[in-house]
Amino acid sequence: MSKHGRLLLAALAIVVIGGLIIVPMNFNRYGLYILSQWAVMTIAAMGLNLTLGYAGQVSLAQGAFVGIGAYGAAILTTHGWPLIASLGLVIVICFIVGWLLGYPALRVQHHYLAFVTLAFSTLMFLVFRNESWLTNGIYGISNIPRPEILGFPTRKPLPFYYLCLGSLALVTLAMWWLIRSPWGRAFMALRENPIRAQSLGIDTRRYTLMAFAIGSVLGGIAGVLYAPLTQYVDPVPFNLQLSLDLLMMVIVGGSGFMFGPFLGAMIAVLLPEWLRVAEGYYLMLYALAVIALLIYSPTGILGILDRYLGSRRTQAASALRAAAQSKLEAAQ
Amino acid sequence: MSNLLDLIVAGLATGAIYALVAVGFTLLWQTSQTINFAQGEFVMLPAFLMLAVMHLGAPFWLAVLVGVLLSALLLGLAFKMLLVDPMLRHGVLPLAIATMALAIGIKEAVKQFFSAEASPFPSIVPVGDVSVLGRAISLQSLGVLAVAILAVVGLTTLLNRTSLGHQMQAAAQNPTVARIIGVPVERMILLTFLINAVLVALASLLITPIYLAKFSSGEVLGQAAFIAAIVGGFNQVRGAIAGGLLIGVVDNLAAAYVSTQYRAAVPMVLLILVILFRPQGLLGRAEERTV
Amino acid sequence: MRSIILAGLCSAMLLSGAAYAQSGAPIKIANVAELSGGGATVGTNWKNGIDLAVEEINAKGGILGRKIEVSHADSQSNPGVARAQVQKALDSEPYVLLGPGYSGSVKVTAPLAAEAGITQIMGGEAAELTQAGNKFLFRTSFGQQSSMPKVAKYINDELKAKSVAVVWVNNDFGRGGRDVITKEFNRLGIKVAADLSTEAGQADFAADVSKIKAAAPDAVFIYVNEEESARILKEIKRQGVTAPLIGETTLVGQKVIELAGDAANGARGHVGLTTDAPVEAIKAFRDRFVKKYNYVPDHNGLKGYLAIYMVKATTEKMGKVDSKAFADTLHGLTIKTSTEPNILMDVTFDQNGDIDRQGFLVEVVEGKQVVKQVLPKLN
């Protein structure tokens, strides 16, 4: 990218971040709640984007990990644990369960893998619903407290929104670090050509499991925020539909793009709210919008941008090639 | 013992419903790698189309006819041309997501333009029970089973005995080669979409008297059919039938002998085991993979 | 940021509303209900009932000369979304909040309404909802804590059953009823011979019924939704179970009879609120509803309808539109059909927001509901 483009991008980033911090100060509780929800879902979708978008492993179980995180936080904080400690435990649990869920991916791929993870998702829903001794079953867990962060209470909507936004920022930084690291490169190699990756010494088994484990941890983190956000957790939101929705966020935003989940979660969380003016028709319009978008760009919103940049890059590359060719011919 | 037999017979009757929905599902996968998450809604919709025609004062037979035609037009032709064609070359996932959105769209449309209430639907099979193996079983279920088996026999005959069928198989198995030897691949794929559309309309006609015409009735059906298709063999029409029947029976046995709270878990565990140890399905053949 | 514009518009409307408040500006009521997702049938009935009542009242000049304006929001049957929509509704400062219908969604939203000091009239039936000391929450129907003991008493006194099979749908509605009645059975010394959870939308009840058969209970208590009631009744008939079948509104309603045919005969149940009640006003309501919406409402349609008339009666009692005093007025209020015919049956609200009203024990005889016993209003 040119220096000019980079500067433009940095300016855009500052405007967006500034906007996310300043504009909501005037929002009512509803607006803040929806934005917090967006931040939480973005974190979960980023996890799936790592597993699916970067490492190429189809998972329909991300919703189940949000559920594990939400239940973990709900159970522990209502028993007096601080949220940060529950977060620690949830991370460990999600890492282990995610790692184990990765094992089928070593045997089967693509749609078969999707079906295995789909089954896992349904099983987890049944556990949430049926194991009343732990989860209080269908009644759910209410009165989940909102935490105090460094002495600041987040009971009110605005501080809690900042907590979600701050968490999103931290997760984004960590993700950015991971994707730029040799691991990120290895994940992409796994997606694009696992056999070639192996021949270059990349332990595809371990990276596959890692992609599942880390992706699942992000799902868990989102869940840990979800519980105090709604202050009530029951099994219904964590059925298969959530996993499908998260998959949709990743694909619609643009799978394998760092900021795809931000846009995907925006479509999934904010678009229906905007469409509510259409009353009874809003979900229909929403479905149509998603279908139309996918028909227009099956690679998602960022796919449109990528196609545009891609065609410019190809032009530039072929110009370079032509130049090189003529130089070569001149030398002969 | 007689109890076990009862459960199996009842399970087969329910399984026949799943099987009928699963057949079209596998057809679409075979010819165009389309995983249709809206298949359940595809079964729900034709009944409402027929009800709509009946509301206009048409007799039942005419409503059925119009319903089947509309279904072929909407769920066959339009579905393929507007949704599948533009997205297919971008892989399975975007299309799968689009069908999920389509499922939401169909459900909401039916709820909005008809009703959120369940409506009864006239049965073409006489209502009543007959005694099978000493157990009362509803004629409607038997009707579904008969039609499911007929559909498979018909499809198998079509695919294996006619030149049209051979062309369809060629188009499904290796489109490139098929094109070279002069098979009109595009037309063959369109044909499978039309067959699926007619099958779901047929399923709708048979199932709705039992399930009632309700906007949400596709959810349970779609998921059960989905699992049935995978367990039976994603690329075999008779696999879908076997899978459907198996899921129907397993579900009942699970409720009776495992736990009613976890009955839904048993087919899922079966699904996981099948995928891990026999990914081509119980009756399927291994898919060719290129390294 | 469209929401800013929307918020701006809303506040502009509110301001202009305030200016005209004294000269008959509409009374704003917000409804948040399950209009899509698993509870869509519940929510849609509730919404239609509300709309019918509002239309009637507005046609007659409104409440205290002011028209009613209801906004409907969809909770997607998801507590998280319900919370967002209730927050949105509360931000626009409604007179009264209606809904939601799912007990979980009520639990997550009730503290918000209480904090805002807005009265919430909801459809949830779980026992615990009104026992948390929330002074702003009101029911539209019997909570399970008052309906289930009546059923248990009937099973004990009239049927003299010593063992009962309990069939329930595994959601908050079914589970709640099951938990309360099981407790009652324990108290009365009745054995639970089989405890069967079923799924919403379940098609095949063969396994469940064969378990009932194996348990050979003196009676079967069935607490599932109407469509599943019809399916299980058919299966019970098919497998030849002869024990008496007892349930609630969802077992003996007109819809079940229509769907189950012969198989519904003999089913008995406690009915708190039903369009089949032998009350002229309710029959008239049913006719009006069918005329407008072309189908027979379930009890949720009635609940929505009554919610609006509760608002009307309370407001007229106060003689002014005052959302702060609303809850206090409704506590302990008795609304009589003599003063408000469309409340359909005399009803009293206690300090918890629970209701007291006449109930019925009915049996399905030859495809018709027959009232066997009238359970009088307590106070």
Next chain:
Amino acid sequence: MTAVLDVRDVKKSFGGITAVDGVSFDVQEGEILGLIGPNGCGKSTLFNCILGQLTPSGGEVRVDGKLVTGQRPAELNRLGVSRTFQLLQVFPKLSVRDNLILAGQEHRGSMLSRLFGPSDAGLTATADQMIGFFKLEHLANEPAGGLSYGQQKLLDAAMAFMGGPRLVLLDEPAGGVNPTMLGDLKERLIAINRERRATFVVIEHNMEFVMSLCSRVMVMAEGKVLAIGKPDEIRANPAVIEAYLGH
């Protein structure tokens, strides 16, 4: 002196068909062994057996005297065995430089240290050196998918050398490459062979390329070794002429 690669009696059959039928040979340090034979004679299957992509039905493979039969490709690669593929196998969405860094990174430190270490695993300089060596400087930041076929072939070969391998197995490196670039490629391979004492096994159909590049040539037919020897000997071998020119 132990051979870098020692293959003893390797067999591989698929169902009833024996693709590789008891092949034995060894390769000494610094050697370039050519592997030729008609299509379907089992060359690529042999490669895959040596490299752990396939598990041999019988026989042993040793690298520097160490038994490696049945080890996974990634483990073998970290022991210093790398390869190129017959069909193009670069990572199209990664840049040329990232392709090369990727090819070397797993040889640096542990998985954990790579996560917290520099994002290029300290390989940018090495990668750029390799880019320069294969004359791809002007394309370093381009996605590999945008390169021409010949350029991708060069990149593919370059990737095989990033980990500083002891032994490189090249599967038809010259296939589809234009003559100018082919000369380049040969020159680079010879240079690497000399400078780094890397040992090569090369499958190739281009006779001229093989005969001028390799120190020894092995001929396979129907899963067996037909002949092995210096290029001149092979050229003169009647069995080879028979197999190639037909009956």
